[in-house]
Amino acid sequence: MNINLLLGIVLLVVGAVLLYxxxxxxxxxxxxxxxxxxxxxxxxxxxxxxxxxxSAIGGLVLVTFGVRS
Known part of the structure; x- marks a missing residue:
């Protein structure tokens, strides 16, 4: 698993928790x-x-554009 994808998912979760x-x-x-x-x-x-x-925007950007092989 790519580190950018993992970091993006973590940021999305943290963003969702903070918004909650x-x-x-x-x-x-x-x-x-x-x-x-x-x-x-x-x-x-x-x-x-x-x-x-x-955090949610940063995570979304990393998940969307951070996956480069």
Missing amino acids: FGYTASQSLGEQVHETFTGRFTESTTWYFIFGIA
Whole structure:
């Protein structure tokens, strides 16, 4: 198995996990109250989404274009 393919799959999984944590954090009562009054998520929830999206995109790129024989 190619190391780029393996790294891409790991990054996709990590990205999915981070996005899941970000989603569950955004649905909590405290986060909903904070968003209601400020109009945005807390910093920690925002970082979950940012790193989750970046990791998932990086993993997708590696899985798609990183396999070169």
